[in-house]
Every structure is written in structure tokens, then in C-alpha cells.
Amino acid sequence: MITQEELLFDRLKKEVAQTFLQDFPSSNPDISQWKGLDIIYFQEHLRQKVKGNVSEKWFYTYFKSPFEKLPRIDMLNLLAQYCGYRRGWTEFTETIHLESLSNTQNNHITKSEKPNEALLNNNTTESESGKNEQADKEEVNYKKPIKTKAYIYVGIILIVLIFIVYGFIKFYENKNTYDFCFYDADRGTLIKSKLEIIVQRQGFSPEYYAVSNGCFSYKSTTDTLKMIVSSPIYKKETFVVGLKEIRDNGEDNHRNFKLRPDDYAIMLYYYSTLLNSADEKQKSELIKQRKEELNKLIADNALIYQVYDSELFGVEVLDKKKYIDFMTTPTTSLKNYVLIASQTDKNNKINLIKFKIQKDEN
Incomplete structure (x- = not known):
């Protein structure tokens, strides 16, 4: 006998396939028939939309094998958000329940009107x-x-x-929908780069959002809301918002927050993009100048990691010289440089760099 959990997960798989087919229409509509490149493209699409990842083993276990049990709630939230349900699995199940109730009522009305x-x-x-x-x-x-x-x-x-x-x-x-916007603390401008936001509410699983326009809306009836905001070029900040006070005082539901830029991370990003935009006459001079600047910025014992989008070869450790050579050599890979994280020591020198080379989708 088919259980309600199996019906819900089967519906979620169909919506996952429909979402993927919007950008990859040539793939098979049946997700259980995907293999090879289809799975790779889906993994990349999932990363782009919700900053999440599923392994090939997980894909075969839950999407290509007979149903045994539901995946973990964090994976259900991830897939539901990929399909457009901002509150994850909870919103998905509520929507399916409402659709079922509406269909039942419509059938009753149709029968009574014959x-x-x-x-x-x-x-x-x-x-x-x-x-x-x-x-x-x-x-x-x-x-x-x-x-x-x-x-x-x-x-x-x-x-x-x-x-x-x-x-x-x-x-x-x-009354229960709130708008939050994030501004650069130094420049006072709305942040247009990608921000990762974790929303924490008591009694609920954490919710993950990716924002690229500086603002996002959130609906909640709880008294307080905790947001952890991070970005490769801004320092991680934690904000606690008193929603009850806003409601009780009849205040505007819009709130602005300031993020402090990570100047060292911004400089690393700047170095990764400048060389490819310079003309040939400037490049040799810029390379020498950038090598000297990076040598001063980075500590001799810095830990430098290159992260790969691969389960077989996940992380490579680079020494300072190899990293500086990479950052000062104009290549196609340098155009796709993505800084994941960095930190400085007590001497204001960079002692940790974590980066990856984004796959070229073209």
C-alpha cells in the first residue's frame, strides 16, 4: 500500500524534474531515468539556485531506487526550496494539502450540479x-x-x-511579512553581491536563503528571528530581530542592516579580475606589482586551499608562492575565481584562503 510519505516524495521528485527541465528541456522528464551528464548538470543547477549539493550516491539512493523512507529533513528543505518553496518542506506539504482539499471540494460541487x-x-x-x-x-x-x-x-x-x-x-x-535589506557599512550602498542567509527560529529547522539583490522578504508569526548573514567579501554577522515589538508598536515591517566589508577579501577578488581586463602593455607591469603586493598581504605560513567540485578530489593545499603565481597569471580559470573564505592574523596578514574555480557553463 502506498503511504502518504511516498506520495509526497513522488510529487516532490516530479516538481524537481519540472524545475530542472525549465533550463534543460532536452533531459528526460522522468527523474529516475537520469544518468551521467543529467545528474552532473542537476548538481550544478542545485548549487546555483539554493547553494546546496547532493552526491551521486544520494541521487541513486533516493531518485533512482524504490522508495523506502524519506531523506533527512535538511535535504527535503533543500529540494523544496529548489522548487520555489521558500519555507522548504513545510510549505511544500502545506501546499499539497491545500490542493488536495480544493480538489475534493470541487468534485463534490461537480457531482451535486449534475x-x-x-x-x-x-x-x-x-x-x-x-x-x-x-x-x-x-x-x-x-x-x-x-x-x-x-x-x-x-x-x-x-x-x-x-x-x-x-x-x-x-x-x-x-502584518506578519517582513522586509530585510543589507547595506555596505563603509559605502552606505545596497549590497548587490551574493549573500547567504541562515534563518533560525526556535522549534524549527534552520532555513537557508541566497540573496543577490540585497533584500529579501520573510513571513513569520514568531516573537524573535535570528539571521546569520555571510558573504565571501563581507564579515559574517548575526542579527536578532524582535518581531513581537514591531507588531505591538505598529512599526514599519522594513528593517535595514549593515555588513562590514572584508577589505582583504575584496583585494583578493580585485587581483583575480584585474589582470584579465588589462591590455598587453600593462600586464607585465601589473604582474610584477601584484606579486609584490600579494607577498606583503599573505603570511608566509598561510593555509591556502583550492576546493574542487568533485567527490574524488575535493581539496588541494597550495603554498604561498604557487598561489601568488596562479593569481598573477592571466588565464581563463582566473576569470572564474571564487573566494569562499579568508581570515587574517594579529599582524593583519592573511593566514587563511579558501577558493575554488567555478565551472565554466559555456
Whole structure:
């Protein structure tokens, strides 16, 4: 017998496939038939949309094998967010439940509205044979306008009540929807680079969001909200927002937050992009200049890691010289340089660098 969990997960797999097919229409609509490049492209698509990852082993266990049990809740949240459900698995299951309830009600209405042919035929017969009762009917016709007016009044009252209830629902939704925007603390400008946000609520699993326009909206009825905001070129910050105070005081549901830029990380990113944009005459001079600057910025004993998008070869450790040579050699790989993390020591020298080379999608 098919369980409710199996039905829900089967629906989620179909929506995952539909989301993937929007950008890769040539793939098989049946996710269980994917293999090779389809799985690789899906893994990359998942990283781009929700900054998440599933291994090939996990894919075969849950997408290509018969259903045994649901994956962990964090993986269910990740896949649901990939399909557009911002609150993850919880929002997905609520949506499916509402669709099921709506379909049940529609089926009930359809059945009740089917015409009864026997009754129609009977009415036709009575109409044809009841001419001799016309006089009696005319005596009660004067009552019909009163009934018609009553129906009109009832209809108007119902419409007004529907609008009142709808307005109350929208007011309640808007009251519990909050807008958060993030600004550069030094420049005062809205941050347009990618930010990773972890929302923590008591009694709920953490929720993960990726923001690239500087702002995001969040709906919640809890009293407090904790956000952990991180970025490769901004320092990680933790914000605790008192939602109850905002509601109780009738304040605006919009809040701005400032992130402190990581100047060293910004410089590393700047060095990775400058060489490829310079002309040939400038390159030799820039290479020499950048080598000297990087040598001063980076500690001699710095830990430098290159992360690979591969399960077989995940991380490579580079020494300072090899890293500087890489950063000062104009290559296609340097164009796809992505700084993951960095930190400095007490002497204000960079002692940790973690980066990767993003796969070229073209």
C-alpha cells in the first residue's frame, strides 16, 4: 500500500524534474531515468539556485531506487526550496494539502450540479398537463418579487462578508511579512553581491536563503528571528530581530542592516579580475606589482586551499608562492575565481584562503 510519505516524495521528485527541465528541456522528464551528464548538470543547477549539493550516491539512493523512507529533513528543505518553496518542506506539504482539499471540494460541487434528466422530463410533462391550474398559480405570483429581493439582499451580504474576510486575511499576511535589506557599512550602498542567509527560529529547522539583490522578504508569526548573514567579501554577522515589538508598536515591517566589508577579501577578488581586463602593455607591469603586493598581504605560513567540485578530489593545499603565481597569471580559470573564505592574523596578514574555480557553463 502506498503511504502518504511516498506520495509526497513522488510529487516532490516530479516538481524537481519540472524545475530542472525549465533550463534543460532536452533531459528526460522522468527523474529516475537520469544518468551521467543529467545528474552532473542537476548538481550544478542545485548549487546555483539554493547553494546546496547532493552526491551521486544520494541521487541513486533516493531518485533512482524504490522508495523506502524519506531523506533527512535538511535535504527535503533543500529540494523544496529548489522548487520555489521558500519555507522548504513545510510549505511544500502545506501546499499539497491545500490542493488536495480544493480538489475534493470541487468534485463534490461537480457531482451535486449534475442535471437530473428524469426531473427535467417530469417538469416538462407537468408543464404541458397543468394548463388547467394556471388560475391558481396567478394568485400566488405576487409573492415572487418579495422572495427575489430577499435573495438579492442575502447575496449582497455574502459578498460583503467575503470581502471583509479577504481583507482581514491580507492584512494579517502583510502584518506578519517582513522586509530585510543589507547595506555596505563603509559605502552606505545596497549590497548587490551574493549573500547567504541562515534563518533560525526556535522549534524549527534552520532555513537557508541566497540573496543577490540585497533584500529579501520573510513571513513569520514568531516573537524573535535570528539571521546569520555571510558573504565571501563581507564579515559574517548575526542579527536578532524582535518581531513581537514591531507588531505591538505598529512599526514599519522594513528593517535595514549593515555588513562590514572584508577589505582583504575584496583585494583578493580585485587581483583575480584585474589582470584579465588589462591590455598587453600593462600586464607585465601589473604582474610584477601584484606579486609584490600579494607577498606583503599573505603570511608566509598561510593555509591556502583550492576546493574542487568533485567527490574524488575535493581539496588541494597550495603554498604561498604557487598561489601568488596562479593569481598573477592571466588565464581563463582566473576569470572564474571564487573566494569562499579568508581570515587574517594579529599582524593583519592573511593566514587563511579558501577558493575554488567555478565551472565554466559555456
